[in-house]
Amino acid sequence: VRYSAAPTFVQHCLTVASDHYYLLFFLIPLFLLLIFFVVEDDDAVVIMRYRSYFGYFVRKWGSLVIVGGLFLVVQALAVVIAGIALPLESDWSIADGTVTKELFDALSGLFSSPGLALASLSAYLMIGLAVIIWLMMGLAHFISRSWMLRLVITWYLLSVLALKLAWLGQLPITTFAHLVILHHNLSGYRLAVTVLTTAVLVSLIAYLVKKQWNRSFSRRGWRPRGITAYYCQILLTAKNLVILGLVVTALVFWNYRQAGGNLSGLDWVAGLFAGHGTGQFYVLGFLEMLILSGAPVYLIAVFVERMTNEHSVFVTVRLNKRSQMVGGILTAAGLLLAIYALLLFFIPLLAMGLTDRPLDAPTLGLLGLSVAMRLLDLVGQVLFVTAIYCLTGKVIVAFFAWIAACAVSLLPVPGLPIGLSSLLRLDLTPIGTEGLPPWLAGSILLVFAGGLSPWVWHLGRKYLPRY
Secondary structure, rough: OOOOOOOOOHHHHHHHHOHHHHHHHHHHHHOOOOOOOOOOOHHHHHOOOOOHHHHHHHHHHHHHHHHHHHHHHHHHHHHHHHHHOOOOOOOOOOOOOOOOOOHHHHHOOOOOOOHHHHHHHHHHHHHHHHHHHHHHHHHHHHHHHHHHHHHHHHHHHHHHHHHHHHHHHHOOOOHHHHHHOHHHHOOOHHHHHHHHHHHHHHHHHHHHHHHOOOOOOOHHHHHHOOOHHHHHHHHHHHHHHHHHHHHHHHHHHHHHOOOOOOOHHHHHHHHHHOOOOOOOOHHHHHHHHHHHHHHHHHHHHHHHHHHHOOOOOOHHHHHHOOHHHHHHHHHHHHHHHHHHHHHHHHEEEHHHHHHHOOHHHHHHHHHHHHHHHHHHHHHHHHHHHHHHHHOOHHHHHHHHHHHHHHHHHHOOOOOOOOOOOOHHEEEHHHHHHHHHHHHHHHHHHHHHHHHHHHHHHHHHHHEEEEE
């Protein structure tokens, strides 16, 4: 920093204190590692020396805040040593073209001198670290260490992504960056959002520690039980979710490469969900439609075959009636489709943010409409495959019947439900396609899925399990 940014000592210190890459990729991870193993409760003998658990909690938080202050002092000493021999003048003048010119111009409108800005940023950083300690102590008390680690890693990843994804920073989500970096809160209502969300979280932890300190919110307490939980555990595996994520990512990247990278966010979404029209045949479009819809359909078809053919007598004994089995299978399949819909929504958003595509209202609206239509379409397709499997007992027959139905949907007959979520079959002004209005297509898909549901329920109770 000294050799690339600031000509004076105060500007050097201010540059380090405002460098979000240094703060987010070095200081925060090091601080989290420092306190991660000490935020958990001490032995009961130690806690019993206080009048209440809340009193113990507050005093321990105070001691950890002191540790955090010493941590910042060590960081400050390193910065001061690096700035030795720099001039001591305190002004805002800095050469054009430096990486901190824009930031200094913004800070000069809020603070009268770099020294005041440095003091404000440092105080905000210390307050942010104190809030992080408070929240992590609350998490460590009420949930297990493994779940606390997952939440902290997710929170940190959101902080990193917010640096690149402008739309993520505009959401009412307070990340590590918002808590410790003051100038990340200077646009619009961001500071008010940060203060409000932080106050809510701090108050919630304070209430739980004071009134509900003897409770535990571990996963074991709310884990679903019964045949549905058993099926969800088998279908919703990390392997299956990774497969679905890779399929969506590959198709997003493929559409980006097909256009040579020269496409807007609206065109990107339209290309991803274009599918295939009617009365024509394009090999690549048909394959994309099969892959995007076929990934979850295939995983669910294999799952249904496995659960019905390998159905153990111990599971059968625990069932009061066959409808429990059918309901459990369909519930697990529905959860997988819901997760797939989330992947279809957020992975394109992430890709557009990483490639600096603007996220405007038409793009977001088209993405939401496309995902909702695809989810309705997939529900009908899964029910169709399940019904064919119940009748034939062969998953390969059911899957080929689904492919045949997709091929039949290419005929110039409007309103065929399979594949009707393809944007090329809808009347959408933003992308200039002609076809059925979205409300009519959605109604057809809803009627198709609703009509198949009782039939699949009847066939499932009649033919499943298959011995």
